[in-house]
Amino acid sequence: MNARVRIALDAMGGDLGPSMAVPGAALSLVRHPDTEFLMFGDEPTITALLKAHPGLAKNSRVFHTEVAIAMDTKPSQALRQGRGKSSMWMALDAVKRGEADAAVSAGNTGALMAMSMFCLQTLPNIDRPAIAGLWPTISSECIVLDIGANVGADARLLVDNAGMGAALARALFHVDKPSVGLLNIGVEEVKGLDEVKRAHEALKKADLPIVYHGFVEGDDIGKGTVDVVVTEGFSGNIALKAAEGTAKQIAAYLRAAMSRSLVAKIGAFFAQGAFRALGDKMDPRHANGGIFLGLQGIVIKSHGGADAIGFASAVDLGYDMAKSGLVRTISEDVERFQNALQQAPLLKSTDAIT
């Protein structure tokens, strides 16, 4: 790997486009001065925005693209419109060509996933990439996947997600045998969806390089019960958004509660340092960034509604992933996981992806 970390940005993605991507990159550059940016998008706009960030301008190259994928474009349409010429595609292509170590986009999730699969290809034995999120827990963080790539997964896909999540945990958390739990609506074995139960049986019996914890519930995520929480994209995304919503809601209560009386205001004045620390922890923007797992390259998806602070977190994540050479580690780990599963073929053939 290049000594400097090269990040390719889809500067046109997200609700705010370059006006948050450029200052977001500037924020991340302060934290990681050994970053170089390749920015894809509308050149005049980006260049104008870079004027306010001379440090970033020095470490950036801007590549003009004519096409920007809208947030509501269907994946198939995005591929037709944007292949080979959109800011999103060109950022991914920079990773494919070895000119960037990671791509970051706040664009439309479905389009980014479709383009990533088309441009970068999946890892051997992985049919469908997943999106993993880092979730803050009481003690540290855990990985939750899938948070929105594949809706309604079957048992095979859930087991694949367990393998990819475990590989990511091993690389990011430096644990030899990450603990893995399967998200369900009760810890008793009788509950839950059939596909979840079948994945549970497979994970329980196979000799895998993980500590399989069994079922976990929604509140186990934030407790940090396991290193990796495995689910499919629908419930994973809903859990994530429900938790984000709750954090914002409590922040609103807190502001209201602290401004209600003079005594509370005095209290708030003295406690403001503590509140700031709390605000940092609670702020969903600091956990922003979904990692696309299962691809031959690093792709980070920022929240579409992210501001510069949120986008900077996603860029940070791309930096960390690139710096640690994760793609190779994950690729090896997923292979090891798949081999272990193949030696204990517990899933019926009807469990294959259809």
Next chain:
Amino acid sequence: MNARVRIALDAMGGDLGPSMAVPGAALSLVRHPDTEFLMFGDEPTITALLKAHPGLAKNSRVFHTEVAIAMDTKPSQALRQGRGKSSMWMALDAVKRGEADAAVSAGNTGALMAMSMFCLQTLPNIDRPAIAGLWPTISSECIVLDIGANVGADARLLVDNAGMGAALARALFHVDKPSVGLLNIGVEEVKGLDEVKRAHEALKKADLPIVYHGFVEGDDIGKGTVDVVVTEGFSGNIALKAAEGTAKQIAAYLRAAMSRSLVAKIGAFFAQGAFRALGDKMDPRHANGGIFLGLQGIVIKSHGGADAIGFASAVDLGYDMAKSGLVRTISEDVERFQNALQQAPLLKSTDAIT
């Protein structure tokens, strides 16, 4: 309806059984002195516990039962073991016989649902009851259903849930046309599960006594975007638990942040009244209690891990439901909803429950 509200308690349900159910009932009685309790369970244990609550003892009748349904019993097994003799069944049967206005249990959800359907029967046109929860929002509250009764619903069931949730909202929130949203992983129409999309089409086109908002995401629940959030039991339960977990997690951060420095401690001292108000809002125990909708009677499910405070909230909810004559209102409303749908049969016959 009897002038006093008569609540039948399954005193043996939950992780803690009578030792939380009895003090929980006592707490609720203080708030609603016109309550009468019928307590079903181990008579000597309950009577001993009632000694500490003379006010409650005066307003309670205790009925001895030999059988208590364990928290991990399968529904079919619970019916075999407990029909006609368990504390859970007898509490439901009191509602059926017209001797109680509502039943409250912290027991095993699956068993309680199976027994409720068997003992009380469903409303006309409703095949499967749902569990509705009251979710605190920034402005007030909303109804979320299903939070755990039916895993993996089809379009028809989602539409039924919309009807039942709207009826509950009309009765509890006193709005003529409640706003209803369908939980999905993106507001764009292209996203989400097929069944969710089909329910969306049906709700969009039918002439129903609701304001159909379209898709909502996980963070819309706490924002109070709509009065009723409709989903199936798997994702609904995961959303609920993820939000509860986040609330607990933030409370832990808050305690840690406020005790970190002397200045913060001074702040916390002055702000303690505000914190107490916040704690009340954040405490998941105060939103405890799932409402079983679609039955010919009122059944409230308390969280299995509830303490006396949590159980008291569930009893309060049973009281409110009984007091407002909700079962009749809901029954009429569901019928109106079903009629409107039948006049515009948008669901293909393959959407019928299988």
